[in-house]
Amino acid sequence: MASSRIVPVRAAIPLLVAMMLLTGVCNTLLTKYQDNECVRDCDNPDPNKRHLFEQPVIQTLQMFVGEMGCWLVVAVMSLYSRYVSKTKPSSSSYQAVSTSDDNATAVEDEEDDDRTAADNASIRSHTALTGRRRARSSSACSKDTNTLGGGGGSQVLRGWRVLLLSLPAICDILGTTLMNAGLPLVAASIYQMTRGALVLFVGLFSVVFLRRRLHLFQWLSLVGVVAGVAVVGLAGYIQPDKKNAADPGPGGEPVAVDPLGVLIGVLMIAGAQIFTATQFVLEEWILERSAIEPIRVVGWEGLFGFSVTLLGMIVLHLAIGRTPAGHKGIFDMVEGWRQFWTYRPIFVSSVLIMISIGGFNFFGLSVTRSVSATSRSTIDTCRTLFIWIVSLGLGWETFKWLQVAGFVLLVYFTFLFNGIVQPPFAFLKVREVEELLPEEPIEHN
Numbered sequence: 001m002a003s004s005r006i007v008p009v010r011a012a013i014p015l016l017v018a019m020m021l022l023t024g025v026c027n028t029l030l031t032k033y034q035d036n037e038c039v040r041d042c043d044n045p046d047p048n049k050r051h052l053f054e055q056p057v058i059q060t061l062q063m064f065v066g067e068m069g070c071w072l073v074v075a076v077m078s079l080y081s082r083y084v085s086k087t088k089p090s091s092s093s094y095q096a097v098s099t100s101d102d103n104a105t106a107v108e109d110e111e112d113d114d115r116t117a118a119d120n121a122s123i124r125s126h127t128a129l130t131g132r133r134r135a136r137s138s139s140a141c142s143k144d145t146n147t148l149g150g151g152g153g154s155q156v157l158r159g160w161r162v163l164l165l166s167l168p169a170i171c172d173i174l175g176t177t178l179m180n181a182g183l184p185l186v187a188a189s190i191y192q193m194t195r196g197a198l199v200l201f202v203g204l205f206s207v208v209f210l211r212r213r214l215h216l217f218q219w220l221s222l223v224g225v226v227a228g229v230a231v232v233g234l235a236g237y238i239q240p241d242k243k244n245a246a247d248p249g250p251g252g253e254p255v256a257v258d259p260l261g262v263l264i265g266v267l268m269i270a271g272a273q274i275f276t277a278t279q280f281v282l283e284e285w286i287l288e289r290s291a292i293e294p295i296r297v298v299g300w301e302g303l304f305g306f307s308v309t310l311l312g313m314i315v316l317h318l319a320i321g322r323t324p325a326g327h328k329g330i331f332d333m334v335e336g337w338r339q340f341w342t343y344r345p346i347f348v349s350s351v352l353i354m355i356s357i358g359g360f361n362f363f364g365l366s367v368t369r370s371v372s373a374t375s376r377s378t379i380d381t382c383r384t385l386f387i388w389i390v391s392l393g394l395g396w397e398t399f400k401w402l403q404v405a406g407f408v409l410l411v412y413f414t415f416l417f418n419g420i421v422q423p424p425f426a427f428l429k430v431r432e433v434e435e436l437l438p439e440e441p442i443e444h445n
Helices: 010-035 056-068 070-087 101-108 117-123 132-143 159-185 188-209 216-238 259-287 294-321 333-342 344-370 373-394 401-418
Strands: 038-040
Touching (some): 010 159, 010 188, 056 070, 056 159, 056 294, 056 333, 070 294, 159 188, 159 259, 159 294, 188 216, 188 259, 188 373, 216 259, 294 333, 333 344
């Protein structure tokens, strides 16, 4: 079956990589910028009595708005396939984000079980393993009688089956909200590095729930990742950075940070990776048994996540936000929206976050399809490095040698786990490494 793609051509790959880096860096830095914005008692001479923007639930909601923006990309791709690609020769050098009309017709036909193993493998775009695992997945799906559609082979994820994507969306809500709550307590670079704990939980959950097999060097890599996260957290605890409100008022003194608060923030961010890893495993399980484009998955999860988060905000406001104890807290929906609409920097940064998250999803998926998942791991490392450099330049944090050591540990053992670097000892080496992080990952934030 022929397919046409609008992006990327080979010459566009450097631009896509640059845009993925830019939007990924902006996601974290803009969220941290919001956390540094003073929203109440900004003229108080005591900097510790000024109140900064702390609305992790609203920040989660704006992330899902950004993810829903992927439907705009889907609409553009559909229009392109319908009206533009028909006029292009079949030998066009363009590559697709969405399938052509002929391909789309075949995907919509749920009774087409004669698709070849290669077609099944290509449409099962979130499969996490390469080589041997891809062949194994194609074979398994062709024989599996317990697919989501109730028949053999991959089924199109549509109708009531789409509701299954609400499960990873709920995990995304819990994980993102917990990370947003932990970000104000730590520096932006420590936040980004601590998210590296995701490798640990993805590895463990893939073994337990997806029946994957880890080699000895991968188990050692997980121990190394834990050590790296611990060193990064220790660096923040020993040498905490002070909060700098963007508009600190008279005196301009930064707000003192409690080292214990930094430790709590690191634990919250690391703990949030449990929900993110669960989200990954659920997406992997669903998409190995069904057919749907990754960018549509992001769009559906954005829609479900937005709906559930908005409903949760209303319930929590009625239950907690209206009480004297919860007044002007993170569950006070009225106060949160007042801050959102009243303070221009927060509103503008929120719009930029929505745009950057949508862009990160599009560029990330395009880069992974045109290069490889291992290349994307390298790009993610550069993302963390750029966030660190910008934060240092803005004075949001100070340089810590111990943090450098933790970062090096995280990068090395993550690369080792994914097979980007070889194990240091011969007895640890294997002929083929099965990647547990996806070839075409569902991008989020």
